[in-house]
Amino acid sequence: MRGRCRHRVSVIRRARLATCAPRNGYDARVSELVRTLITDRGDAGQRVDLVIRRHLPDVTRASRTKVQLWIEEGRVTINGAVVRRVAARTAAGDSVEVTLPEAARQAPVLPEEGVLDCLYEDDELLVVNKPAGIVSHPTFRHPGGSLLNLLLWHAKVWPDGQRPSLVGRLDKLTSGLVVVAKSTAVHARLQRILSSSRSEKRYLAVAYGPMADTRTDIALSLTRDPLDRRRVIATKGDGLQSLTHVERLRQSADVACPVVLACCRLATGRMHQIRVHMAARGWPLIGDPKYGEPRWTPLSPSPIRELLETFPRQALHAWKVSFAHPSSGARVEVTAPPPADLRHLLDVCQLTLPDESAVGAPQASAER
Helix, strand or coil: CCCCEEEECCCCCHHHHHHCCCCCCCCCCCCCCEEEEECCHHHCCCEHHHHHHHHCCCCCCCCHHHHHHHHHCCCEEECCEECCCCCCECCCCCEEEEECCHHHCCCCCCCCCCEEEEEEECCCEEEEEECCCCCCCCCCCCCCCCHHHHHHHHHHHCCCCCCCEEECCCCCCCEEEEEEECCHHHHHHHHHHHCCCCEEEEEEEEEECCCCCCEEEEECEEEEECCEEEEEEEECCCCECCEEEEEEEEECCCCCCCEEEEEEEECCCCCCHHHHHHHHCCCCECCCCCCCCCCCCCCCCCHHHHHHHHCCCCCEEEEEEEEECCCCCCEEEEECCCCHHHHHHHHHCCCCCCCHHHCCCCCCCCCC
């Protein structure tokens, strides 16, 4: 089924959910002490720590560092044999058991009331438009109200054996497209496709300028800030190699505070990549609470100064995604129109979206 579908889920009482979890949710009656995972073809040859993280999306404390610690402590077995090497590889059909420490056990992720903006859906995957302000997965600070909670309600009518799994995620304050698989096998195939040249994802970013060149590439390695692990910093030495292709679409004529509308295309997908790369090159995103700058200060009191000063989030939107379908190979292309807050920002800054055909070079469609 293609096309746009907007669903409003009905109210559910949490007391009932605690005793009778939905068929496609994470069942509260299953033991949270030992989790058994059966690997699929997508896990063949993969490191066991990555496999565990992929199969435990409901365990929000299963960070890569934590999972590696569990392996070193002997909490993980493959086919009954304890493994203590994080680089141990799995094969399709392996039985992986993880004994969760007390701190990692938590209530299951449950369906919740909300609106799911579904822009594309078929039997294997869907693409949804996440609004700014909600997290992709439940976290310690945000145990409910996530995109995954909404997807679990939407999935209650899916066939047995299917459940939603996000292929990539967006920051809480970033809006736009998220690809969702309906099974672990499709998730594995989509991960490979979306990290390859068979896919393309474009973001709209509104940043402080000026930006002299129409097109530029930002190739800076990224690493965690040693003083604040929640931040990322750009380096020319150590860190993960990262590349962002940037195209200037529009630029305001205000010399005191130039604003630029850019299209950013990711060649790699690192945490906070666009936000850090743009800031490192002197183009911090408007409203960015971590990496932004108050460049509106030279402006005299005006509607544009007030909006730039108070814009409540980073002005970043996952705009377009294009990829080869994991089964048919047909091209899937989805566009999420900019939300109202971003459109208002563009209007006040007198910036307009160009004709879509003029943005970048379109990627050729795959044939069936």
